[in-house]
Amino acid sequence: xxxxxxxxxxxxxxxxxxxxxxxxxxxxxxxxxxxxxxxxxxxxxxxxxxxxxxxxxxxxxxxxxxxxxxxxxxxxxxxxxxxxxxxxxxxxxxxxxxxxxxxxxxxxxxxxxxxxxxxxxxxxxxxxxxxxxxxxxxxxxxxxxxxxxxxxxxxxxxxxxxxxxxxxxxxxxxxxxxxxxxxxxxxxxxxxxxxxxxxxxxxxxxxxxxxxxxxxxxxxxxxxxxxxxxxxxxxxxxxxx
Numbered sequence: 001x002x003x004x005x006x007x008x009x010x011x012x013x014x015x016x017x018x019x020x021x022x023x024x025x026x027x028x029x030x031x032x033x034x035x036x037x038x039x040x041x042x043x044x045x046x047x048x049x050x051x052x053x054x055x056x057x058x059x060x061x062x063x064x065x066x067x068x069x070x071x072x073x074x075x076x077x078x079x080x081x082x083x084x085x086x087x088x089x090x091x092x093x094x095x096x097x098x099x100x101x102x103x104x105x106x107x108x109x110x111x112x113x114x115x116x117x118x119x120x121x122x123x124x125x126x127x128x129x130x131x132x133x134x135x136x137x138x139x140x141x142x143x144x145x146x147x148x149x150x151x152x153x154x155x156x157x158x159x160x161x162x163x164x165x166x167x168x169x170x171x172x173x174x175x176x177x178x179x180x181x182x183x184x185x186x187x188x189x190x191x192x193x194x195x196x197x198x199x200x201x202x203x204x205x206x207x208x209x210x211x212x213x214x215x216x217x218x219x220x221x222x223x224x225x226x227x228x229x230x231x232x233x234x235x236x237x238x239x240x241x
Contacts, residue, residue, distance in 0.1 A: 003077035006222065008032040009058060009117050010086030014184035017043035018211035019083055022219040024049040031071040033086065050075065058086050058113030068124045081222045082121035084114055084133040092145030103148050110152035118159050128171040130222050133160045135178040137237040157233055164231030173230045175221050180237025181208040203238030
């Protein structure tokens with residue numbers, strides 16, 4: 001049987017690394033991108049699948065296109081799955097006082113960058129494949145200070161919904177995964193224990209999620225078990241919303 005390849009944009013740490021591991025465990029050969037330095041230990045390296053790492057700044061359409069070309073050259077199987085996980089968050093703040101440069105960062109990475117990845121995914125994913133974009137459950141929860149960030153992720157959801165109609169004729173399934181707070185280094189950065197406790201309190205279970213719990217949802221959507229799931233935003237958030 002010909003192996004299948006998955007490409008994860010933003011797969012070097014946190015949720016992205018967990019996604020790489022979950023897809024590899026499900027039998028995918030996996031390529032992933034990073035922005036600065038490749039991790040010393042590649043996620044999924046112990047799976048027996050082929051794992052490759054590629055540097056890319058998703059703000060550059062040329063760099064995004066180059067990753068797709070490199071993956072097609074290095075991996076024999078069809079590009080059956082593309083995951084758009086790369087993104088950033090910035091210091092929160094009220095819309096009325098939000099700095100121009102901080103908002104532009106969000107737009108350039110989370111909207112322009114996601115657009116670059118999703119456009120190239122539509123052009124390169126194999127017929128019958130799947131495209132999955134990571135957003136956030138906070139799009140549907142009004143939390144002071146995070147409006148600019150959630151707005152950038154709401155834009156991604158709009159792109160995914162349109163693509164689900166545009167690519168259906170090729171049998172390509174397009175879905176979004178919108179986690180609640182997840183325990184990663186990025187989540188903990190700049191937070192004291194009180195802030196972490198407030199995030200945990202958003203779920204009736206009284207905790208934040210784990211990267212593997214989100215990755216399991218992505219792996220499900222990438223599998224044949226999700227053959228009738230299309231154009232959806234799935235929310236692994238512990239009942240936050």
